[in-house]
Amino acid sequence: MSASDWLALKTTLELAALTTLVLLMLGTPLAWWLASTRSRMAVVIEAVVALPLVLPPTVLGFYMLVALGPNGLIGGLMESLGLPHLAFTFTGLVLASTLYSLPFMVQPLKDAFAAVGTRMTEAAATLRASTRDSFFSIVLPLSRRGLLTAITLTFAHTLGEFGVVLMVGGNIPGQTRVLSIALYDHAESMDYAGAGLLAGGLLAASFLMLLSVYALNRRYRVVHP
Amino acid sequence: MTIRARLQLNRADFTLDVDAQFPLRGVSAVFGASGSGKTTLLRCIAGLERAAGVLQVNGEIWQDETLFMPVHQRPLGYVFQEASLFPHLSVRANLEYGYKRIAPAARRVRLEQVVEWLGLRPLLDRRDTVKLSGGERQRVAIGRALLASPRLLLMDEPLSALDASSKQEILPYLEALHRELEIPVVYVSHALEEVARLADHLLLLEQGKLIANGPLQEVLARLDLPTAHREDAGVVVEATIAEHDDAYRMTRLTLGENSLWTGHLDPPLGTLIRVRIMARDVSISVQPPHPSSISNILKARITEMQAEGCDKVNVRLSVGQSEVVIARITRRSRDLLQLSVGMAVFAQIKSVALT
Numbered sequence: 293m294s295a296s297d298w299l300a301l302k303t304t305l306e307l308a309a310l311t312t313l314v315l316l317m318l319g320t321p322l323a324w325w326l327a328s329t330r331s332r333m334a335v336v337i338e339a340v341v342a343l344p345l346v347l348p349p350t351v352l353g354f355y356m357l358v359a360l361g362p363n364g365l366i367g368g369l370m371e372s373l374g375l376p377h378l379a380f381t382f383t384g385l386v387l388a389s390t391l392y393s394l395p396f397m398v399q400p401l402k403d404a405f406a407a408v409g410t411r412m413t414e415a416a417a418t419l420r421a422s423t424r425d426s427f428f429s430i431v432l433p434l435s436r437r438g439l440l441t442a443i444t445l446t447f448a449h450t451l452g453e454f455g456v457v458l459m460v461g462g463n464i465p466g467q468t469r470v471l472s473i474a475l476y477d478h479a480e481s482m483d484y485a486g487a488g489l490l491a492g493g494l495l496a497a498s499f500l501m502l503l504s505v506y507a508l509n510r511r512y513r514v515v516h517p
Numbered sequence: 518m519t520i521r522a523r524l525q526l527n528r529a530d531f532t533l534d535v536d537a538q539f540p541l542r543g544v545s546a547v548f549g550a551s552g553s554g555k556t557t558l559l560r561c562i563a564g565l566e567r568a569a570g571v572l573q574v575n576g577e578i579w580q581d582e583t584l585f586m587p588v589h590q591r592p593l594g595y596v597f598q599e600a601s602l603f604p605h606l607s608v609r610a611n612l613e614y615g616y617k618r619i620a621p622a623a624r625r626v627r628l629e630q631v632v633e634w635l636g637l638r639p640l641l642d643r644r645d646t647v648k649l650s651g652g653e654r655q656r657v658a659i660g661r662a663l664l665a666s667p668r669l670l671l672m673d674e675p676l677s678a679l680d681a682s683s684k685q686e687i688l689p690y691l692e693a694l695h696r697e698l699e700i701p702v703v704y705v706s707h708a709l710e711e712v713a714r715l716a717d718h719l720l721l722l723e724q725g726k727l728i729a730n731g732p733l734q735e736v737l738a739r740l741d742l743p744t745a746h747r748e749d750a751g752v753v754v755e756a757t758i759a760e761h762d763d764a765y766r767m768t769r770l771t772l773g774e775n776s777l778w779t780g781h782l783d784p785p786l787g788t789l790i791r792v793r794i795m796a797r798d799v800s801i802s803v804q805p806p807h808p809s810s811i812s813n814i815l816k817a818r819i820t821e822m823q824a825e826g827c828d829k830v831n832v833r834l835s836v837g838q839s840e841v842v843i844a845r846i847t848r849r850s851r852d853l854l855q856l857s858v859g860m861a862v863f864a865q866i867k868s869v870a871l872t
Contacts, residue, residue: 411597415603417588421618
């Protein structure tokens with residue numbers, strides 16, 4: 293692997309880790325709200341959350357590019373605060389990935405929280421646990437399978453991101469050039485050996501991550517029906 | 518020492534509308550058919566449902582027009598129909614869950630006491646709570662609730678999910694709870710047998726409305742309530758064990774100035790026990806009866822009569838100073854004997870049931 297490929301790997305891992313972390317913090321309360329609310333708005337929010345599953349990544353990438361650019365909602369705000377806009381930056385990439393991978397974090401978490409059921413949280417409340425307390429002492433531990441699934445899927449999905457990165461990030465080494473882009477470059481320049489190495493690596497890594505999730509889930513299921 | 522509840526809850530298919538005041542002492546049973554709103558009432562008291570109205574427990578306001586104390590701030594314990602143990606925690610951690618969340622100064626029981634009392638020591642380090650038997654799970658759930666040092670214990674049909682032998686395993690604890698721990702209990706049940714055994718006070722619910730509220734014995738002695746129309750209608754009385762006849766294996770109970778013979782009972786002389794006298798086990802004669810195989814014949818006076826179905830009559834009889842029994846006889850017998858309110862008669866009691 294070339295030095296530039298190593299750099300792309302580093303950027304990719306940083307992007308996936310950071311995106312997963314941000315989504316864990318934003319997605320958890322959102323999933324909890326979706327699992328417990330009786331609000332009519334919930335279906336609308338759920339549909340919005342699921343949009344990245346069906347939307348071409350270039351569509352999402354296009355809107356993000358506009359929003360993050362100097363004349364966009366977010367980029368414009370940044371510039372008015374004396375900060376640089378976010379188009380073609382790593383930060384911009386993290387923001388775009390957060391949106392792009394949102395359903396992979398929120399849906400497994402929401403299902404896991406819903407499966408815990410109200411009876412457990414009611415029992416905790418009658419034992420003096422506040423909502424927050426019972427979330428951390430009861431709901432989260434009982435949702436560990438879903439939590440693990442959500443983290444792995446989000447990480448793996450961000451790892452394989454291409455269309456959104458291409459639109460929002462471009463191809464700046466050390467900044468926005470991720471593995472899938474590097475792979476594309478190799479293939480474009482007929483370097484099939486280089487492309488094959490990256491493709492095989494991504495395939496193997498993704499498979500191993502999914503394998504570990506499914507294996508763990510199966511083991512948990514036996515212990516905790 | 519009272520609970521005052523004026524609660525209203527409107528659901529699409531159900532309305533709860535209860536205005537009740539009852540003693541915060543002993544066991545108060547909430548009894549009614551399924552769908553009568555008894556569980557809903559209990560959940561409203563706990564704050565698990567948000568009804569409109571006022572709830573005052575021992576002078577402390579848990580809910581009124583402006584205030585709604587969240588569940589976790591109410592000093593209560595709640596035992597659900599299903600034990601609802603936390604499956605990721607060991608038995609010990611389940612027991613300690615509420616205990617740890619109470620200020621040490623407010624703790625009124627120790628883990629050791631509860632473990633000893635409910636016989637939980639062999640289970641303490643079990644992690645697989647899902648594999649405990651139904652009775653074991655419910656014992657842990659009761660212990661867990663008690664360790665939260667509740668000033669009011671709410672129990673929602675804690676026996677209904679158990680098989681008969683598990684029920685018998687739990688019932689003695691529930692009786693002892695009452696005697697030994699002095700925690701007032703509100704007990705929801707649709708089993709009259711349990712209520713007769715455990716309750717001191719009875720709240721009768723029908724379609725979300727309170728139709729009777731009073732001491733258990735008084736409510737069960739009323740003929741105008743649905744309880745009088747049940748197959749197992751009857752009164753509950755307190756009697757004292759007065760004599761053991763070992764030759765015939767019989768026990769004599771005193772009930773006011775009257776005596777009742779029953780099959781041999783274990784408790785020692787002088788013990789106060791609670792017995793049920795079913796209406797179907799009481800018959801009436803106008804003359805002092807001839808020697809009969811029924812040995813319990815009490816002088817009685819008819820105080821009330823109510824038709825029961827198309828062919829039977831429920832008759833309320835006062836026996837002795839203050840005791841009351843109900844007899845269920847046929848309409849034909851009533852006419853043949855020309856029974857009327859105020860008449861002096863003899864009540865023959867075929868059997869009494871230990872509750």
